[in-house]
Amino acid sequence: MNTLFSEYPPAEKLRLFIQSYWTGDFNINREASFSQSVVPNGCVELIIHLSDFHCSLNKRVWCKSPDFTLLGVFTKPYEVKFSENVQVFGIRFYPDGIQNVFGVPPSVFFATYEDSVDVLGKSVQRFCTRIRELQSVNAQLQFANEFLTDQLGRHFLAHDYTHQAMSLIRKVAGEPDYQLLKYQIPISDRQLQREFKNRYGITISDYMRLSRMNAIQKYMDSSGSANLTQLSYDLNFFDQSHFIREFKTYVGITPGKFSRIRDRFIVNPAH
Structure with missing residues (x-):
């Protein structure tokens, strides 16, 4: 080590x-x-x-x-x-x-x-x-x-709807549901999207995907292996191919290869 x-x-x-x-x-x-x-x-x-x-x-x-x-x-x-x-x-x-x-x-x-x-x-x-x-x-x-x-x-910003949106996304990490934000954040969808991107530099959709990646990494850290079929199902991917494609987007390689060379990476998933 x-x-x-x-x-x-x-x-x-x-x-x-x-x-x-x-x-x-x-x-x-x-x-x-x-x-x-x-x-x-x-x-x-x-x-x-x-x-x-x-x-x-x-x-x-x-x-x-x-x-x-x-x-x-x-x-x-x-x-x-x-x-x-x-x-x-x-x-x-x-x-x-x-x-x-x-x-x-x-x-x-x-x-x-x-x-x-x-x-x-x-x-x-x-x-x-x-x-x-x-x-x-x-x-x-x-x-x-x-x-x-x-x-x-x-x-501290007392009435910060982008903070509320981020907190909510983290709470439901692994099951991103944009409709949930629309019901619980009392500003228009367009305004929320604009303020979120302007403040954080990232879109709501990308932040949801990163939150889901954190859930994936925590699962892989705790289990020591990756059951791709089960992960795809548990985290609401369309199918295993969709899961592998998104994993590769954020990590750079496939889940299987990542498991084999895990020590070459610094992985600190946000809880």
Whole structure:
């Protein structure tokens, strides 16, 4: 094993907005050239590098990632390269979470990465620097909960129908039903579609598909194998071919091949 992940739940009042905190230890064996593909999960990642060793990401050219990296929502897998042992503390936000915690729409960094300080401001630089200084995960978690709760109090949007729509989609993950949104969100279909895309950079249909992919990945992680026929039936695909085609769209390869080379991927399905 060359990668080690641990996940931690956020404070109760943050759980509608933050999927998890996590720590990652990458390229533990210090291979000269180690890479993994990240499977999209529909979340925004704030990644705090805990040392001067960073991963490399591709934005037209391969570059060392910023100290405090902000990764937007992706709909395709992307590659991460490591040449040293890289240790990080991460915060996995739902897209509506980053909007409500920091007041920044994730559409401005959709399908790319940025320096979090450039996008979220100097207060995030001070926060990330302090996380880096703290010596224990428990201290990091406590400080993160306090800071992010304060930020949520400053930026929370009380009547945000796109947040309601995203929360509902996550609750019914694996059984996307657009009609359900139309009945429960009290604005017109066209307005909801427009505001959703403008704010998050992704369409409602694509977010539903990503939520269903999360359900697929959780099933595969828990079972250790993929019964494609059963998965296709349980998650309301038209047939097995439809399931395989959609899986390949978001992961880049077929489910069968993915099961065989699972260790080449970073998979963190949003709950």
